[in-house]
Amino acid sequence: MTRTSFIRNLLSVVAVTATAALALSACTASNPEPKPTTSKTTDAAPPATIPSTPVGERMQTIVDLLNQEADLAEADLEGLFDSTFTDAVPLPDVVQLLNVQIRPAQPIVITAYEGSETQAVAQASGSVGEPFAIQLSLTSEGLIDGFALTPATMPDPAQSLGEVQERLDALDLQYTVTRTDPDGTSAVLLEKDADKAAPMASMFKLYVLLAVHQQVAAQKLSWDNTLGVTDELRSLPSGELQNEPTGTEVTVRDAAIKMISISDNTATDMLIDRVSRGAVEAAVVKAGHHDPDALRPFLTTREMFMLALGSDDAVQQQWAAASVDERRAILENLTIDLDSIDLANISTDPFWQEGLDWFATPNDVAAVHAALAKIDDPAVVEALTTNPGVMVDAATWPQVAFKGGSSMGVVSGSWHAVADDGTTLTVVVMASGDDAEAVAMGHIELFSLVTDIFTLVGTE
Secondary structure, eight states, X not given: OOHHHHHHHXXXXXXXXXXXXXXXXXXXXXXXXXXXXXXXXXXXXXXXXXXXXXXXXXXXXXXXXXXXXXXXXXXHHTTTBOHHHHTTSOHHHHHHHIIIIIGGGOSOEEEEEEEOSSEEEEEEEOSSSOOEXXXXXXXXXSOEEEEEEEEOOOOOOOSSHHHHHHHHHHTOOEEEEEEEOTTSOEEEEEEESTTSOEEOGGGGHHHHHHHHXXXXXXXXXXXXXXXXXXXXXXXXXXXXXXXXXXXOEEEHHHHHHHHHHSOOHHHHHHHHHHHOHHHHHHHHHHTTOSOGGGGOSOOOHHHHHHHHHHSOHHHHHHHHHOOHHHHHHHHHTOOOOGGGSOGGGOOOSOOGGGTOSOEEOHHHHHHHHXXXXXXXXXXXXXXXXXXXXXXXXXXXXXXXXEEEEEETTEEEEEEEEEOTTSOEEEEEEEEEOSOHHHHHHTHHHHHHHHHHHHHHHHTO
């Protein structure tokens, strides 16, 4: 399956022209100025927070454009969309649709949001018409290759933890949900295959954060030390630093925040380079990973991309069968130029089956969250809590640490939240499969159910 066909199945580009009229049926050219008295948003849910993830930032840009005073022009959309989208839906058609069918319902307010780093769906309401969903997906370069406006499709909230479990099991994934009371008593509320190893995608960055803190605590590193972007450390998206010129400097603190909150791959590799691969491998052991060799050698994102996207089948099969020492030798001989990889035409076939990912169990991920939660360091807390990942009642759960991840055939998420009374809730969900499209399609339901878990546990 090509990347284009995958994305068109995931978020059908024809939906932007075929279903938008259904989303806001009251907004037509004959009704260009809706009156305030017809407002659908007066008693609606309050505006939702759009996270500062790559897809979240694109979502905010779209919402800002929908709400701007002047009519949209093609120039407003230039640089936002990938050619795989514009080849199917020309920008003039998108501009006309939004100006005629959507923007007359201003203000457009986002009332719910669920998403990973590169895919999201937001529920929106306008001053007239019915609520509708804005669905976005991004390429690895951060361009929109899926954009659909459809009738509201957010999953119905689960009414009990039993219903949550039934719906999680229907998605065929691994998970653990544990509540710990202020007196230290813990109870596993939900669990399935929590001791079975699986690919975790970018959740591996939790171990990098732990290693960075350990070196700060040992006074080998300061959060205010600077790191520089180099061609040798520049990785592929997600993130921002890959687009910065060589020589750009950021502090260790800022790199850590970017690594966790927007899953910046270049920031991650800069941190691994600074603390050393061995230091991260030692952090894996300290965090209680059930099989530290599964994360040896601890791959940088750049190395992962070289192996997964730039190597032939023979090299990937060699990696899958290799010992730890043999894998270290393979990395020493990697000479692939990332710039030569055609990201627009890469296969969407999963590569985690060849050992090309970072592997852990749900309980392993819960354990590294627990290790980080014990750290009394504002920089660590800021990195973990900048992006909560899902909509959570901040009054009930004022501190939510989150790290998610996604790759071909992999979607994952992990949370360690602290309630106002000291109760903690740890949630880890890990989905992986041979069908990348099926795994990706389930992520909205998955993250919605995590929101339900926080709601249900918080109201017990």
